[in-house]
Amino acid sequence: MFATYLIGLREGLEAGLIVGILVAYLGKIGRRDLLARLWIGIGIAVAVSLGVGAILTWGPYALTFQAQEILGGTLSIVAVAMVTWMIFWMGSHGATLSKELRSQVDAAVDRSWFAIVLLGALSVGREGVETALFVWANVAGGDEPVLATIGAVLGILTAIAISYGISKGLVRFNLSLFFTWTGVFLVFVAAGVLAYGIGDLQEASVIPGWGAPAYSLTSVVQPGGVLDVVLGGIFNFTPEPTWAQVIGWVLYVVIVLSLYLGMLQRRSRAHARAVAPQAPVGPADPAASVESSTQIRSTP
Incomplete structure (x- = not known):
């Protein structure tokens, strides 16, 4: 549920920031009619995202077990690719x-x-779509569906409240620090989803090695505990x-975390x-100050 x-929360904040910027800029240029x-x-x-979530939730039930495992493994890997891209995109474009x-907006x-x-x-x-796919992949990996859905909804609602507070000047929120550390956390979440996807493909006999564990931690982490x-x-x-699964997890964490x-x-x-x-070259530009306040700071 926490994941x-x-x-x-993270995806909702990204969407909230985007909406806030678009709405504010249309007002600034006098095109509120748009x-x-x-x-x-x-x-x-929003409708497309809900549709994707519904298809992912109920669509696979008509498939055979092997087809479900292949679809689940493939979509898990796609979800990992999307969230990895999102982490780096926000880090470099924030x-x-x-x-x-x-x-x-000007072009549109x-x-x-x-x-x-x-x-x-x-x-x-x-x-x-990123939210729907990654939440589904996390739920498919073993999280309780109802609790996981509640967690995602609460995260989005929290993001809406924070975004509204930021737009009204009611909330001061270090977005750079938030996106930086949630990026690190999501690397490990995504690594787990990747390992789960590899396991699905092994169950479907697409990748060999299913049923031969590399090691067992059941004495430390009891199943169902x-x-x-x-x-x-x-x-x-x-x-x-x-x-x-072990090799995939380790390679993903080492490579992605190092690059990030x-x-x-x-x-x-x-x-x-x-x-x-720097030495002052002229009077301060008030417009520049206003401009910088609308951007996400690029360092924690």
């Missing part, structure tokens, strides 16, 4: 997110009336993984150089 809550179209696009994104979205305003609808649908739909339930629900932990921490280090150095004391 799905965090997924819902807000209805934007909300239509956002509504389409500081320029506001500028990029405003450029997209000059096009057909449907461009704003499409912008809203694509901007928010990506977050929604509290620790097993907690670790399984958050990290898709299994006390008797196969060698393919390296990116954070380079970003921190670039920020330090950017804010280094």
Whole structure:
């Protein structure tokens, strides 16, 4: 439940920030008449996300066991790929997110009336589909479906409340620190989903090695015990993984975490150089101060 809550919270905050930037910019340029179209696009994104979740939940029941395992393993790997991309994308584009979205709005305003609808649908739909797919993959890995769904919904509701508070100036929230550390946490969650997906493919005989565990931790983590339930629900932990699952988990964590921490280090150095004391070259620009306040800070 905690893992799905965090997924819902993180993705919800990303979507909330995007919506807030789009709405604020349309108001700034005096095109509030386009807000209805934007909300239509956002509504389409929400409907598509719910549809994806419904298909993932009930669609596989008509398939054979082997087909279900192949589908589950494949979608788990796709979910890992999407959340990995999301972690790196937010880490590298967070500081320029506001500028990029405003450029997209400017381009959409000059096009057909449907461009704003499409912008809203694509901007928010990506977050929604990622949430649906990754929550499903986490639930399929052994988390209690009802609790996992409640966790995701609570996370999204929390994100909505925080996003509203930020837009109204009621909440001060270190978004950079939040996205940085949740990124690290989600690397380990995604590694567990990857291991689960590999296990599904092994059960379907797509990958060999099922039924031959690399080691057993059942003496420490008893199956069905509290620790097993907690670790399984958050990290898709299994006390008797196969060698393919162990290798996949280790390689993913080592490679992705190293790249992610390296990116954070380079970003921190670039920020330090950017804010280094410089000789004043003229009067302060008030517009620049307002501009910087709408962006996500790029360092923790």
